[in-house]
Amino acid sequence: MDKQDDDRHDDDIPSAAPPTLARPRRRRLSTVAGVTGLAAILGSGAYLITLRFVDGNDRRAQDVTAVGTVAPQNPAAPEPTTSSAGADRPSAETTGGSAAVRAEPSFEEPADRVRKARDAAAKEGVKITRPLPLKEANPAGEAALAAAKEVTTGSAKEGGATRVITVRGDLTGQRELGWVAGGIEKHGEVSCSQRFKLYNEQEPKTRPSLLVCWRTSEKRSVIVVDTKIGGRPPVGKSLGIIEREWRKLG
Numbered sequence: 272m273d274k275q276d277d278d279r280h281d282d283d284i285p286s287a288a289p290p291t292l293a294r295p296r297r298r299r300l301s302t303v304a305g306v307t308g309l310a311a312i313l314g315s316g317a318y319l320i321t322l323r324f325v326d327g328n329d330r331r332a333q334d335v336t337a338v339g340t341v342a343p344q345n346p347a348a349p350e351p352t353t354s355s356a357g358a359d360r361p362s363a364e365t366t367g368g369s370a371a372v373r374a375e376p377s378f379e380e381p382a383d384r385v386r387k388a389r390d391a392a393a394k395e396g397v398k399i400t401r402p403l404p405l406k407e408a409n410p411a412g413e414a415a416l417a418a419a420k421e422v423t424t425g426s427a428k429e430g431g432a433t434r435v436i437t438v439r440g441d442l443t444g445q446r447e448l449g450w451v452a453g454g455i456e457k458h459g460e461v462s463c464s465q466r467f468k469l470y471n472e473q474e475p476k477t478r479p480s481l482l483v484c485w486r487t488s489e490k491r492s493v494i495v496v497d498t499k500i501g502g503r504p505p506v507g508k509s510l511g512i513i514e515r516e517w518r519k520l521g
Contacts (some may be wrong), residue, residue, distance in 0.1 A: 433504075
């Protein structure tokens with residue numbers, strides 16, 4: 272094969288892309304995956320902070336730590352092991368006692384880092400939504416929640432749906448009752464509300480197309496969640512369901 276054939280053969284082989292071109296994409300994907308994980312672990316407030324850092328106007332791909340602060344772009348070199356450190360570090364005898372002692376790195380308290388991250392986010396105009404406080408332990412309620420039965424009828428295609436939750440136990444404060452934030456109307460032994468505060472909301476909101484009615488006691492509980500797209504769910508329907516299911520629970 273002559274030199275011309277060699278040159279033509281080389282032209283047919285696609286040149287590999289420089290390895291540096293693939294690094295930003297891999298780095299970005301790993302950062303986005305980390306932010307997605309933070310959304311689940313730290314809640315919406317921390318997610319908004321990290322999203323602003325990762326997907327800001329400059330489109331920089333930065334790693335985000337678990338407390339919402341931005342990690343340095345160039346990670347520090349790994350510390351040497353005990354055996355290697357002892358072999359590489361000169362002794363005081365060989366250096367005449369002049370070997371410099373490296374200062375231990377100082378670490379901020381997590382609370383300080385969280386505060387600084389929130390201050391930085393506030394300066395950027397990011398609104399921080401704090402999660403609702405954790406509820407006190409309620410073993411009886413948790414046991415009732417685990418044993419509860421649920422039946423849903425209807426669908427969005429049908430213009431609405433009704434969910435019925437029943438259990439021989441106390442569901443006070445559990446399930447959809449945890450959404451209720453005032454606006455409670457009494458109908459005999461049954462309570463109903465259309466005012467709710469979801470986990471990612473600062474203020475309660477009235478939702479005309481959503482109705483939650485319930486009756487609970489230590490021995491039995493019935494909850495009805497009724498939705499009607501573009502309208503108001505009838506209260507009488509939920510009252511009738513609760514009366515029927517309450518009798519079934521004995």
